[in-house]
Amino acid sequence: MTNIPLLAGIEAGGTKFVLAVGHAPDAITARHVIPTRTPAETLAEASAWFAAQGAIAAMGIASFGPVALDRASPRWGHITNTPKPGWADCDLAGHFARSLGVPVGFDTDVNGAALAEARMGAGRDAGSLAYVTIGTGVGGGLILDGQLVHGAAHPEMGHMLPRRPANDADFPGICPHHGDCLEGLVCGPAIIARWGQPLSGLPADHPGHAIIADYLGQLCHTLIATTAVEIIVLGGGVMNTPGLIDRVRARTDTLGNAYFPGTGRHRILPPALADNSGITGALLLAQAAAR
Structure with missing residues (x-):
């Protein structure tokens, strides 16, 4: 162990916390x-784990949400109205600022992953990137001109309202807030609710493959139409379904109908950092906080 202070990162998820330290976002020494x-x-x-790792210069947290990102708000760094029992109003950033005595960078888990993929992964040669995870839920982060997009809050791409095709008009969706928003239709639990098993478990000729690809193609079409984003990274467990990303690309192309001025420059890719996107993003947040 050296005496050089470490960067510390947390990818805070609803089922697990990934902890890491390293001298740079791409140089993790313990996980x-x-x-x-x-x-x-x-x-x-x-x-306790971080305290045992040695001197820490700064902490970065990429957290499940919703979260408060307005630095001027007394609730900055809090998880807000999450449905996860016990975690609503948790002062996540404040806890580590106090317990470790270090500056803290804080953002959503998907914004952290977007930052990592933009700087060090699939979008490192591009100026704009959207990262969307399709798993237990659906969330997305957006980088434009090299910067994370924050507005009144953080983007909630999983809650866009897609068109419903005629062969999928009856399923009500499972989102407790919006029913048949994108998350309510394509997240892992929604797929199991309607077909009894994960998408990867359905036969290759099952209509579910085309239905899910259509909804995700609508998402990609909307991102391209509204932001002209160059790279769309699709991650999460649902995207591990063989052939799904190719179906999404094809559906996105069909919906675009060769209209957009940037046609040919928009790419839909898997995460280049694989399962390390989130924790790498947390360490990038720590690096920024240290500065």
């Missing part, structure tokens, strides 16, 4: 995973 339990248990265990 640890703990289950997400109550805030008191989880944060105490994480703090």
